[in-house]
Each structure stands twice: as C-alpha cells, then as structure tokens.
Amino acid sequence: AKASLTQDVCFYEADMDQAVRARRRVTQALREALEREQFELHYQVQASVETGKATGYEVLLRWKNDEGRYISPVDFIPVAEETGLILPIGEWVLRQACRQAAAWAEPHRIAVNLSPVQLSHVDLPRLVHQILIETGLSPSRLELEITETAMITDMERTTHVLRQLKALGVTVAMDDFGTGYSSLSTLKAFPFDKIKLDRSFMLELDGAAPQSRAIIRAVLTIGESLSIPVLAEGVETAEQLAFLRAQGCNEVQGYLLGRPQPEADALSHGAAVIPA
Numbered sequence: 001a002k003a004s005l006t007q008d009v010c011f012y013e014a015d016m017d018q019a020v021r022a023r024r025r026v027t028q029a030l031r032e033a034l035e036r037e038q039f040e041l042h043y044q045v046q047a048s049v050e051t052g053k054a055t056g057y058e059v060l061l062r063w064k065n066d067e068g069r070y071i072s073p074v075d076f077i078p079v080a081e082e083t084g085l086i087l088p089i090g091e092w093v094l095r096q097a098c099r100q101a102a103a104w105a106e107p108h109r110i111a112v113n114l115s116p117v118q119l120s121h122v123d124l125p126r127l128v129h130q131i132l133i134e135t136g137l138s139p140s141r142l143e144l145e146i147t148e149t150a151m152i153t154d155m156e157r158t159t160h161v162l163r164q165l166k167a168l169g170v171t172v173a174m175d176d177f178g179t180g181y182s183s184l185s186t187l188k189a190f191p192f193d194k195i196k197l198d199r200s201f202m203l204e205l206d207g208a209a210p211q212s213r214a215i216i217r218a219v220l221t222i223g224e225s226l227s228i229p230v231l232a233e234g235v236e237t238a239e240q241l242a243f244l245r246a247q248g249c250n251e252v253q254g255y256l257l258g259r260p261q262p263e264a265d266a267l268s269h270g271a272a273v274i275p276a
C-alpha cells in the first residue's frame with residue numbers, strides 16, 4: 001500500500017508539473033498575443049423581434065494564433081482570468097470596441113462582455129469613463145454584459161460599481177441568465193437594463209421536454225413584470241424565433257440572424273436582419 005501511495009504522489013506531481021507548464025505556455029502566448037496584436041473583435045448582431053431591425057452588436061473576442069487559426073475565448077479566457085491577464089486584455093477589448101463603433105456610420109449599440117475579475121480588480125467606472133472620452137463614443141451606445149458570478153462574490157461592492165457605471169450613462173445587461181444558482185436574487189439586487197436568456201434554453205427548446213418552454217415563458221414573465229427587456233441568445237431556427245415572438249420576447253441573437261463576424265462583414269447586413 002505504501003509503494004502505491006508513493007507512486008500516486010509521483011504521478012500527481014508529474015501531472016501538476018505538466019499542468020503548471022501548460023498554463024505557463026498559454027500565459028506566455030497570451031502575453032505575446034497582446035504585444036503583437038493577435039487579438040481581434042468579432043461582432044454578432046442583435047435584433048428587435050418587433051421591428052426585425054438591428055439594435056446592436058455583441059463584441060466577441062478572438063485570438064488569431066501564429067498559424068492564423070482562431071482560438072475560442074472559451075479556451076483562453078479562464079487562463080487569462082487566473083493569471084490576471086484578463087485585465088489588460090479586457091481593457092484592450094473595451095478600448096478597441098469603443099474606438100471601432102465610434103467610427104460607424106450608424107450609431108448602433110455595442111455590448112461588451114466583462115469578466116468578474118475586471119469588476120473586482122480595477123476601477124472600472126474610471127476606466128470606462130476615460131475610454132468613452134478618449135474614443136468619443138456616446139455612453140448610451142455602450143452596454144456592459146456581466147454574469148451573476150460577478151455578483152455573488154461581493155454583492156455589495158459589485159452593485160456599487162455597477163451603479164457608478166450606470167451613472168456614466170452606459171447600460172448593464174445580465175448575461176447567461178438562468179444558468180447560475182442565484183439568478184433571481186441577483187435581479188433583485190441591481191436594476192439591470194436587460195436580461196440575456198442563456199443559449200442552453202434554446203437548445204432545450206428543440207427537445208421534447210415541455211419544461212424548457214415553461215421556463216422560457218417564466219423568464220419572459222419576470223422580465224415583463226420588472227419592466228426589463230429580455231434578449232434570447234443562441235437562436236438558430238425559425239421555429240425558435242416563432243416561439244419567442246409568440247411569447248413576447250423583446251430581442252434575439254443567434255446564427256439565424258448572423259454569426260459573429262469581423263467588423264466589416266457584420267455591418268454589411270443593412271438594417272433588416274430578421275427575414276419578414
């Protein structure tokens with residue numbers, strides 16, 4: 001038993017070693033990516049269900065590595081958050097998105113994702129204020145998307161920061177609604193300007209389970225009662241759109257309307273994005 005324990009410990013240390021080395025590699029690569037400007041922003045259209053017209057664009061980060069391959073944020077944001085690199089990366093995203101949007105012919109809104117780490121580690125209101133002035137983007141054109149994870153770590157501090165952000169004139173959306181443990185209490189703690197219903201509910205809508213329809217209806221009812229518009233993400237089919245429309249959903253986003261694309265391609269769609 002003793003020998004096997006020693007063996008286990010050795011294996012464990014070898015694993016740890018490997019994990020640490022892998023993390024170091026990614027960290028170093030991310031640092032270089034920032035310096036060498038290997039990050040790009042893609043934009044995905046959001047539209048009003050009622051008018052069928054674009055209401056804004058979600059800004060989604062892409063990393064184009066040395067081989068010219070796009071790496072998904074799902075694969076590098078967690079490492080960036082662990083190492084703190086999300087702070088300079090997140091600042092780059094905000095500045096770049098505001099700078100690009102300020103030059104658009106149409107004054108569409110942009111929705112930028114914020115990491116919980118950004119909310120707890122920087123003077124975000126000051127940074128956002130500074131970037132708005134620097135780029136000349138009207139505050140009303142900037143929406144910040146935050147998940148409830150950002151809220152639960154320190155609810156009091158976070159709501160204070162969010163209130164300061166709103167005082168600048170930007171709007172705040174609750175992202176991934178319904179995936180966490182405390183979505184409802186989070187809604188109670190802060191007056192969000194929008195609820196983003198997570199994509200997982202859209203996936204379930206296609207299944208036979210009647211529960212997902214009931215849950216979507218319930219979320220739309222909550223939004224309506226609190227006068228908070230609801231945007232459904234991950235809308236891929238006309239059936240999903242029809243259901244959401246019938247239930248009074250305000251806005252939609254998903255492959256049915258458009259994939260996340262480089263700035264120029266995303267903007268070339270024109271005003272009507274939902275086919276009549």
Ligand code: C2E
Nearest residue numbers: 060061072073074093113114115234235236253254255260
């Ligand atoms: P999210 O905020 O939930 O963003 C929506 C994700 O769903 C995006 O994945 C988008 O490409 C994808 N999506 C949109 N419509 C559809 C659809 O109809 N079908 C399917 N299957 N997927 C759809 P993406 O771009 O890979 O981003 C993943 C996550 O990475 C985002 O999830 C967000 O949490 C995070 N992220 C992206 N950019 C940033 C950023 O600049 N900063 C931070 N902190 N996080 C970011």
Ligand code: CA
Nearest residue numbers: 058113145175
């Ligand atoms: Ca988002």
Ligand code: CA
Nearest residue numbers: 176198199233
């Ligand atoms: Ca989501």
Ligand code: CA
Nearest residue numbers: 113147175176
């Ligand atoms: Ca998310």
